[in-house]
Amino acid sequence: MLDDLSCCPNQSAKQSKWKGQRSFRIRAAYSSIQGIPCRKKESSQIQSGIAKGVTLLSPCIVVSGLYNATTMNFWQQLEKPFLAVAPMADVTDAAFRRLIAKYSEFPGRSDVVMWTEFVAADGLVRATPEGKEKLMADLIYTDEERPIVAQLFSSTPEHMEYAAKLCLELGFDGIDINMGCPDRSIEKQGCGSAMIKTPDVALEVIAAAKRGAKSEKGGIPVSVKTRLGYLEDEVETWIPTLLRAAPAALTIHARTRKDMSKVPARWERIARVVELRDALSPDTKIIGNGDVLSQADAAQKLAACGADGAMVGRALFGNPWFFHPTKRVPLKLLALPTHGVNRDEIIVADKSEVGVKYVSMEERLRVMVEHSYLFAELLPFKSFATMKKHYKAYVHGFPGAAQLRARLMEEGNSPDKVEVVVLDFIAEINN
Template sequence: MNTHSTIRKAARLSVAPMMDWSDRHCRYFHRLMSRHALLYTEMVTAPALVRGGAVHLLDYNAEEHPVAVQLGGSDPKELAAATKLCVERGYDEVNLNVGCPSDRVQSGTFGAVLMRDPTLVADCMAAMKDAAQSIEVTVKCRIGVDDQSPEEVLPDFLEKVSAAGVERFTIHARKAWLKGLSPKENRDIPPLDYPLVHSMKDAFPHLHLSINGGITSLDEARAHFDVMDGVMIGRAAYHDPGNTLLGADQAIFGETTPAPTAHEVVEAMYPYIEARLAEGVRLHAITRHMLGLFTGRPGARKWRRILSEGATRPGAGVALVEEALSSVPEHAPVD
């Protein structure tokens, strides 16, 4: 089991929990590009685990470590029970979602709507901490919601929730608008406020704080390290992993061994693909996460087309991926 210090080191660069994207196949693929970055699951709701018995949602591959599970919920007892299930399955961290603005999440009284009730979040985190034993519990939040003043709300939230024993937060540097904007619009329209998030590190120097939102490259990530303890990358790590994860171990974690090439990463996926196909997984469920690997390189369009058109066909397997890979010159420069 990884220690708090090991996970905090990994949290220097993390890949965000992303619904329908950061599943176990995606995480395995990302792990081949970075040995050190902290990977997060999609959000798993506490009711689904505790009341629904859907513990299969916690399945992952041992190679994914360090890996954190994100829970959604607002009932302290239920979140504690869900946390215990996560601990039993060997996760390195349990995170509470206080940032998702979707209607489905709001109807369950969790996600970003909890920014309005830091006392409840503190109660939830205290219960999760008791259940987590030696595993660290953390929070991913927004800077505020709707008409709240982030300059007032965010420090109050951090103060009250950290008093429950939470020492690590990831802050998405945008407000969430719970009415009038879709989840997709909530990722783009509310303006980013990096200076406010940076100022939280001055106000709470004892907390480990990561920043999230709009960060699209390793260079942009490094620009935050003068102030912040960590950076979380979301969509860019999914749509352009070659630019955000390949080389991350060297640029962020000081690794001295050369980074793998994109071709080597694809070839390293072959045994995993074979094993999952033997379990009945469809090829598309895996390769859909790999489409952006060659973004900006010659052959990228053909790579995407071959996989997109062929991976859903019955019997599609590694041979299709090999065909797609042959369309991308191995040593072609990135545009």
């Protein structure tokens, strides 16, 4: 029985027991951002603001006490090996990150790192006030998500410096620069994986981020996320270029831009990146990324390549428990692209961890509804249809899942409707 999923059918969204607690930081998404220049006289205003150390935040933007990350490099405090939440557009938003922190029990841990979605530094500088408000919503976070890294992208050093300064004042623990996104709209701006083709610009952007991330107390660390290369493996040329810039951490998606995510990740190449790191920038943390299916799988990959940490992407879909010390969603119940890993191997991987407790179908559905309410609360100006990619992941691997998914795709256009559909499903299977 799903006793804790019972509530009055006429209960409003504001009253629902699944609705997440309201964060005082939500105001950050809707407040005007003083100090960020408009298009007119843009360059001179940027330089003037940076030179004067202008305050980028409006007084009405509420960010609870700035974290002491401004006086430390948190990367040096992490346990090894550690795990990281991959920055994924329209996935690792404020709502899902909050659930991951809650159900994976983040607070107080030093073996996990949270990433935001990537945010356009150019937009933080040049967008209309309304556009800036929406971008700021991508930077909402809670202390329970720490350590948390804000990921930015830009090919304009001045914009990167300005955005890094903003993230410093917002209290983030670190800043990451996206140099791996293969999306064509991002590449047309000279950003993402396109930066692999312009290493000189990449170095200028890293230097700019470091300038913006500095403070009187030391500032926050700057890291980079990239790929093995663009059309082919460029580990021997591209990676040394980045390492000479001494980023605090370097995340390697073990595929080229040409590969996208269509071929298995080549973790053996990350072992070579580790060797280059040891020779060129010993303090840089190396994080492997690509096809990480479980904690046990991450441990196996890290043991083989010698990296400091593993970043988890698509395995998080429908699975905010991924980083929990003992709770697991069985891999065979997740809709994962496994690039040829057969069902028997997945079942063996599930059984390789001792002492774990599996998350029930009922709990997965309860958290899915909670996720829906939290998304609507924190991100009301985003299309609720974004949630449907999550429904496909939560609702998988149990009897009746296909029928429930179909109803959610058709009727799940608001948290209230999702709640009703789930309650109807539970009532049907319990009769």
